[in-house]
Amino acid sequence: MTSGIMIKGKWTTNRNLVDSSGKFIEIPTTFRSWVSADGQSGFKAEPGRYHLYVALACPWAHRTLIMRELKGLNDIISLSIVDPIMSDRGWKFSSNTGAIPDSINHAQYLQEIYLKAEPNYTGRITVPVLWDKHTQTIVNNESSEIMRMFDVEFAHLATQKIDLYPRELQQKIDETIEIIYQINKGVYRAGFATSQAAYEEAVRELFEHLDRWETILSKQRYLCGEQLTEADICLFVTLYRFDSVYYSLFKYNLRRILDYENLWNYLKDLYQIQRFRVTCNMEHTKRGYYTSMTEINPNQIVPLGPIIDFDEPHDRIALLQLLIKKVSISPP
Numbered sequence: 254m255t256s257g258i259m260i261k262g263k264w265t266t267n268r269n270l271v272d273s274s275g276k277f278i279e280i281p282t283t284f285r286s287w288v289s290a291d292g293q294s295g296f297k298a299e300p301g302r303y304h305l306y307v308a309l310a311c312p313w314a315h316r317t318l319i320m321r322e323l324k325g326l327n328d329i330i331s332l333s334i335v336d337p338i339m340s341d342r343g344w345k346f347s348s349n350t351g352a353i354p355d356s357i358n359h360a361q362y363l364q365e366i367y368l369k370a371e372p373n374y375t376g377r378i379t380v381p382v383l384w385d386k387h388t389q390t391i392v393n394n395e396s397s398e399i400m401r402m403f404d405v406e407f408a409h410l411a412t413q414k415i416d417l418y419p420r421e422l423q424q425k426i427d428e429t430i431e432i433i434y435q436i437n438k439g440v441y442r443a444g445f446a447t448s449q450a451a452y453e454e455a456v457r458e459l460f461e462h463l464d465r466w467e468t469i470l471s472k473q474r475y476l477c478g479e480q481l482t483e484a485d486i487c488l489f490v491t492l493y494r495f496d497s498v499y500y501s502l503f504k505y506n507l508r509r510i511l512d513y514e515n516l517w518n519y520l521k522d523l524y525q526i527q528r529f530r531v532t533c534n535m536e537h538t539k540r541g542y543y544t545s546m547t548e549i550n551p552n553q554i555v556p557l558g559p560i561i562d563f564d565e566p567h568d569r570i571a572l573l574q575l576l577i578k579k580v581s582i583s584p585p
């Protein structure tokens with residue numbers, strides 16, 4: 254099975270993932286409409302109107318799923334989860350464990366949803382997808398934007414009154430998400446690199462980023478300070494997959510997240526929030542990556558390990574207490 258792409262409505266598996274220098278090619282996402290609270294954009298945030306398509310293996314889709322949970326939007330936005338194993342026609346629906354078939358469009362493959370929205374579609378068939386049941390189209394397939402819409406535009410419909418994009422931190426959150434993006438997409442650069450130079454450059458750069466956040470997280474509980482924000486969701490999804498997938502499949506093996514004191518405890522801290530935990534599925538994640546990336550894992554063998562206990566106690570509250578103590582004893 255190799256990754257395919259849609260060209261003018263026709264599916265082809267002849268897709269080049271790297272450029273002439275061996276670097277991974279990114280193809281921009283295409284559906285970028287906006288759901289707004291007031292409906293001015295043409296897409297009003299309303300209960301029952303939108304459907305989210307995700308893969309549990311996918312870190313980009315995972316962001317949107319976490320936000321849907323954190324905001325308590327499960328009854329407002331319906332959900333389909335694709336099968337973890339990618340088919341020769343891309344993501345497919347099934348009723349295997351952990352998957353949820355397409356109850357809205359009754360599609361067998363995700364590509365049918367793209368063609369329904371745009372019969373001449375050219376581009377990748379990716380998750381996540383936000384589908385509008387009223388206008389029968391894809392509103393948006395860019396995870397950072399879907400996440401933001403759930404947070405801000407659906408806030409009045411949310412059953413959990415948590416704000417992950419508070420006004421006073423907005424600039425900092427946007428900047429942090431941009432920086433974290435170098436980690437989110439960075440992991441794919443080494444994975445698909447076909448030259449030693451491209452691989453080494455990608456690995457070195459990624460670990461520089463991780464080392465930097467390790468230091469920052471020794472002084473504060475979350476990426477933007479003492480408050481959980483959208484930026485934390487963005488880093489969480491990559492950290493969660495790192496030791497089980499990126500370390501071995503993509504050869505990011507200078508260090509594990511387990512070897513970083515602060516990143517590891519930070520990861521456990523977030524995982525142990527019930528609304529994060531329920532969105533995590535390591536079985537789908539490992540099967541998804543190891544079986545779909547046949548360019549780099551042709552025999553599709555899924556490793557048994559590593560065994561990671563994300564429920565092991567974390568030390569982030571102790572860190573907080575230490576910081577409070579430091580502030581209170583420091584001279585005015």
Ligand SMILES: N[C@@H](CCC(=O)N[C@@H](CS)C(=O)NCC(=O)O)C(=O)O
Pocket residue numbers: 256257282308310311312313314343377378379380381394395396397
């Ligand atoms: N920019 C997109 C990227 C989404 C993406 O790359 N999804 C991957 C799964 S992790 C996918 O569906 N890949 C299928 C393909 O490329 O054919 C986003 O953030 O939403």
